[in-house]
Amino acid sequence: MARLEVMIDPGFISRCESWPADILRERRQEAETFEYKISYTRRLVQGGIDILEAHLRADDQDCTKDPLASVKEAISGSLEFMTSRAAYTDVSTAFPLPTALEISQFIGFDIEVVLDQPENIQTNLDKMKAAEVLLSRYRRDLHKVIDALRHEFVIRYQRGQINVDQIFDHLDTV
Template identity: 25%
Template sequence: MEAAVADDVAATAGGPRPGGNRRLDRVLSPEYLDGLRELPIEEVRRLRKEAEQEEADLSYLRRLLQGRVDIIEAELARRQGELNESTTILEELPRILADDDIAPRGLGRHLTVGPSRITEHRRFVERLIADSDLSALAGKTSDQLRETLARFVEQERAISEQRRAVQAVIDACAAELARRYRDGEADVDALLQGNDPTR
């Protein structure tokens, strides 16, 4: 079951596919930023917003994977006496998988939008919780758990790499917008007053 879940995660969090139609494919395609300096400011802002939305979804999916990692790490810690052995992992799930805070760990970037596929992501979490292996972790050897942990850590690392690539796209769009305001190609006063329709 763990391998099946890992495969599902890999499919859900698959990398960009050249010529693909997913938002991730578009944002990370080499053509996404082509001619950025010549595009209308409305289009630059649209590109940035689309990339920001993809970053939010990748951040949320990353947290889901981290939650799965936390479950396995908690079981390993329980075996090593670091947790109360009378407490089962199922009893610990509300704490381990608490996802009210969807902010990413480690990179310290402020997300301006929330994830757009919350229902899809929550179904994914529910599927993980319903996975029979959560109640059968005690039947696995520590070596098996470590192998599973390594797979999920690798998936989380892959998503983090995608997220950093998307952030580079966001930064490129933001830099172009800043240049236009700096060079007088866009109305700074309208932006400061909140009247810029392309914000």
């Protein structure tokens, strides 16, 4: 988590001009990996928000019902969500999935524990929404970092410091 904070600090990008190309590539790859893990975690949190909101809207209002039990209903499609988020999202295998520890470090709590507390649904929903806002900020900041690191490759090419082969070997094409 500390490394993520360092990476999204504005001073991080300002130092990229002094890095050799191999360090620049490593940092770009690290930022892309963080972005993937943050995006994955954000999708999990959004799913948790959907589950808790659906649970609050449920007609039966059975407070003993475990929100985690709603996961099975959500997967089967029998739980109605009031969200504009896409129901299905492919998960890339290009990056490693975040571990449970990384997920809890990103959001500040254990998502499974939060979903497993039917007596605190509104409090936990608020906690999940705050985590989603934080993850969205991290994601935006990481996109800025990735763009800046990629742009540094372009600048080096324009200055004649690297050649086309080096750019295409080490810079994803969009």
